Amino acid sequence: MSTWDPNIVVFACNWCSYAGADTAGVARLQHQPHFRMIRVMCSGRIQPGFVLRAFEKGADGVLVSGCHFGDCHYVFGNERAVEQFEKTRNVVRLLGLEEGRLRLEWISAAEGKRFAEVIDEFTDQVRALGPSPLAGERAGAAAHA
Amino acid sequence: MDAGRHPLIEIVTGAEVIGCEGEAGDFRVRIRQSPRYVRADRCVACGQCVDVCPQVGGNEFDVGLKARKAIYRPFPQSVPAAYVIDRAACLNKTMLMCENCVRACDVDAIDFDMRPAERELRVGSILVAVGFQEFDARRLGNYGYGRFPNVITSLELERMLNASGVTRGHVVRPSDRRTPRRIVFVQCVGARGEGGRPYCSRFCCMNAVKDSMLVRQHDPAVEEVTILYTDLRAFGKGYDDFVQRSREQASAKYVRGRPAKIERAAEDDHLVVFVEDTLGHRQERIPADLVVLSVAAAPNDGALELARILGIETDPYGFIARHDPAISAVESTRAGIFVCGSAVGPQVIPDCVAQASAAAARAQLFLADQRADERKAPVEALDVSGPPRVGVLVCHCGVNIAGVLDVEDLVRQAAALPDVVVARDHIFACSAAGQDELVELVREHKLNRVVIAACTPRTHEPVFRETCARIGLNPYLLEMVNVRDQCSWVHARQPAAAQEKARALIRMGAARARHLEPLQAGEMPMTRAALVVGGGIAGIQAATDLAAQGFPVTLVEKTDRLGGRLAAPNLTYLYPNLRPAAEVLERKIEVLRRSGARVLLNTEVDQIAGFVGNFEVCLRGNAQRPRAPAGGTRTPHDPAPQEPLKVGAIILAFGADLYDPTGEHGYGTLPNVVTSQDLERNGIAAGGVTSRIHEAESAIPKSAAFILCVGSRDPEGFTGCSRYCCATAIKQAMLLCRRGIDTTIFYRDIRTISTGAEEMYRQARGMGVLFVRIPPDEKPEVVGRERATAVRCFDELLGRRIEVPVDLVVLSVGMRPRQPDTDWFHDTLKASVGLDGFFLERHPELAPVETAVEGVLLAGTVQGPKDIVDTVAQASAAAAKASVYLAYDTVRLDPAVAVVDEDKCRGCGTCVEICQFRAPQLVENTAGAEPGRYGTSGEAGGYTAKINASLCKGCGTCASWCPSGAITARHFTDRQVHAMIDAACAVAAGAPPAEEERVGP
DSSP states (O other), rough: OOOOOOOOOEEETTTHHHHHHHHHHHHTOOOOOOOEEESSSOOOGGOOOHHHHHHHHHHHHEEEOOOTTOOOOTTTHHHHHHHHHHHHHHEEEEEEHHHHHGGEEETTTTOOHHHHHHHHHHHHHHHHHOOGGGGGHHHHHHHHO | OOOHHHHTTTOOOSEEEEEEEEEETTEEEEEEOOOOOOOOTTTTOOOHHHHHOOOOOOOTTTTTTTTTEEOSSSSSSSSOOOOOOOOOOOGGTTOOOOHHHHHOOTTTTTTTOOOEEEEEESSEEEEEEEEEEEEEEGGGGGGGBBBBEEEEEHHHHHHHHHHTTTTTTTOOOOTTTTOSEEEEEEETTTTTTTGGOOOOOHHHHHHHHHHHHEEEEETTOOOEEEEEESOOOOOSSHHHHHHHHHHHHOOEEEOOOEEEEHHHHSSSSEEEEEEEETTTTTTEEEEEEEEEEEEEEEEEEEHHHHHHHHTBOOOSSSSSSOOOTTTTTBOSSSTEEEEEEGGSSOOOOHHHHHHHHHHHHHHHHGGGGOOOOOOOOOOOOOOOOOOOOEEEEOOOHHHHHHTTHHHHHHHHHHTTTTTTEEEEEOOTTTSSSHHHHHHHHHHHHHHSSSEEEOOHHHHHHHHHHHHHHHHTOOGGGGGESIIIIITTOOOOHHHHHHHHHHHHHHHHHHHHOOOOOOOEEEEEOOOEEEEEEEEEEEHHHHHHHHHHHOOEEEOOSSSOOOOOOOTTOSEEEEETTEHHHHHHHHHHHHHHHTTTEEEEEEEEEEHHHHTEEEEEEEEEOOOOOSOTTTTTOOOOOOOSSSSOEEEEEEEEEOOEEEETTTSTTTTTSSTTEEEEEHHHHTTTTTTOOOOOHHHHHHHOOSSSEEEEESSSSSSTSSSOOOOOOHHHHEEEEHHHHHHHHHHEEEESOOOOSSTHHHHHHHHHTTTTTTEEEETTTTTTEEOSSSSSOEEEEETTTTTTTEEEEOEEEEEOOEEETTTTHHHHHHHHHHBBBBBTBBBOBHHHBBBBBBSSSSTTOOOOGGGOOOHHHHHHHHHHHHHHHHHHHHHHSEEEESSEEEEOTTOOOOOOOOHHHHHHTTTTTEEEETTTOOOTTTTSSTTOOOOEEOOOTTEEEEEHHHHHOOTTSOOTTTOOOOHHHHHHHHHHHHHHHOOSOOOOOOOOO
């Protein structure tokens, strides 16, 4: 049985998705621990370069998350985030990475449960895809460690 | 939490008012505080005491659905974040003396020697915000609440739906904990006539619609949700669209009817709801696994006693009475005492928040001389230059972190990270001792970067930042790593993987910390004056409130008189108590005049430049403009100034237009079809109930019909509800009826939501006004060639077409955004408008009177349709928000904003396009300017972007969009984020962090 666990980078906005992860914490909603959270103020800040750098450095999956439409702390920042995300996805396609390694989700501050569910689901999805081809030998080495 | 942290707000919990003496401006209020037996100044809310407490009590917050211990936190976000002991459940009140909690507490917070304490507060004004309690559904025996376990209240459902609540978001039947397949919501339980309460509870319709959607989305096993309603009161901004979405998703079946009774089926334990479907004209027996009663809001038990102590009046139901229900938004019946939220009767959240700000504005009138300065004297800054010297403090949070993670290992790892000079642990980093340790570390090791691995920065970053600031360490040199809320709490079952994650998070935090930069909060001068645009009731109220606090206010009004829609002849009597509009308006204008506000009539805004604190406004007179209809209140006024006006904040209060129904229902062609506004103008109150034709014939009509929702709730046009028209039509119908005119009202839903309006509706029915419910997709037809003679429509309650002969047709017209003003101010100030065309509030619940543009506020119907009381509340709220800006002579600028590297900027304008807050602007380069590094921006004729720090909110979106990489989002720079990404990925591969770039000057 493979013991390989993916390494996932999660970008979350301060006001909704990061807060949603905290809400999951307050409710002790258990979920898989193989993601690393990076907080920014708004999902609009998450530029293609961040996501691509994560893949370049060997992340097996990247989750971008922000407020639901109409609930953005900065009114329309999340709509900008979608446009950035589309660009990012095109590059990820060009790189030949599986699309399932990249995901965009809206999670509100109250949706701790949804945060936990999204993490579990996405982790399983990335685990099924196996190590990122860009993770190179390091991931391979880790898998056999 | 903001309130809990505010230096000028003291929160006294467990307290009740036991006496009140004095008068407005100088009240002496005696309060009694019950002991919590836990010292809030010491408790760090770790929860270790709960684990060892052997006693169980009923959980009030989860409405008894879940038990709690005798020592508990009332709910997860409670402020203060301290535990409290329920003495009734605690063993220590007996001779057993368990004291488990005392032993478990590492910070000696438990104190059984606490006694009830009395104290006296000296205050200038008092705000009553005691809210409501649920109507006790047991009083309606036919619904079986209390007898059948599977009949629950909407609040019980709400606790279940909450992800951190009693069932973690699952909806279950209390009898067997199974998922219900069929759920029935019963509306108006204890409201609108039931249980002796005639009023409408306002929030329940939308709550049921929302819950039905949540339940269906959450659990596909729920097959059918039925909502039994009478009128669907989706009156708020965007509410009708929400209901429409629910209909499109078929999340609920809507049945109009009130159940006669609810019984348990004989064969098994499912319930049967007996109801007459008044639109389908059948008796129904709806089977249900779970019945949710949307219970009404009732006054709090203590409200009457509180009112007695404070010397204020209550209404017949026991809610706190407003001074005058037709016009007062927040005044109680006694000067200096204000009331907001559901203490005056049921409210929806946006209205509560607006009223709360409004009450704060009025309360300030009695405090103006005592404004305290919340800002502190600066501390000498530590020298943080030189290479990074990072200190790491890992918190145990009692067992919250240390119970899952190996803190020692985390400290060891942290100590070996690049530039980390010291790493320590502490049992509670946020306790006074923990903060002292942090201070010691900084001093001893000359730290210039600090990493705290503990709980979430969302709650505790301000605490640690304050500690940093106290010793002169720039607060932006602090990095928090969340190893509790997002690690030990949620990965407790996989401690090894959790440890790995915590190590990674600390590496990421330390990596980012190396790149943190000290940021200095800037200051901009604040022009302590305000402009109010529009002289209707909203503008009058907002200007009065600001001027009464001593701020210079200029109110500009386009026409030659104040009053807007309230001025004669637009309105004669106000609902619900038929107060003469002229009398109310005159008093308001008198108070405005005395407040010292400058009023400029026949004046328009010509140009606005600048930004918060520094707006420059050019005004122009428009004496040539057509005058407003005669008869209004004329006020002496100053001529428009020639010099540009300088103000710090702008309140938009220019109102809304009424829908023009020309071409609909014969309006414009048939002489006896008028609008509700025409009817008022024609002198409904003076007895002259006339249309053009009646005037010509000098006759009084024998019968009249009102058609509601003309220009509202229209899928082709304005989809929302105009809020004021139902009550207005009823008021007008009653006036006609009293004159012996047969009156019929054609409606879709009667939405009498304001104070006293539901009672008015019942009274109108009692006096013989006929109400005909019509379908939403078929407008009534007005019959007649020369004049309207009848109205034809489908009567939903009769289930057939009817024709009602009429002599007068009144169209109750809805509101529309006022044009061209809305477009002009939208273009000029860049304040957003919503899909409905009205100005968009920054957040419907959190910031209902603010726009996304700093310093620009909304009062009244510029933000969406509303009636007079709600408009007045909003106007005062806008004044309160404006006074927050005007309170100081400078405005503090958050330094964590975006900045432009002018050498890199090519002046493309992308940032200008995407920013919602108008912060970036393109500035033309002057000839002979130093050329930029990339050659383009310095050229004469070219442009360079500049970001105005007083407008920037620090979201960083422009930084991610700038094609030249010229914009830096401070505190979330590319370099800082990249460092975190690299550390996140390097750790996963089990490899040491890759190439270590030196950081430093």
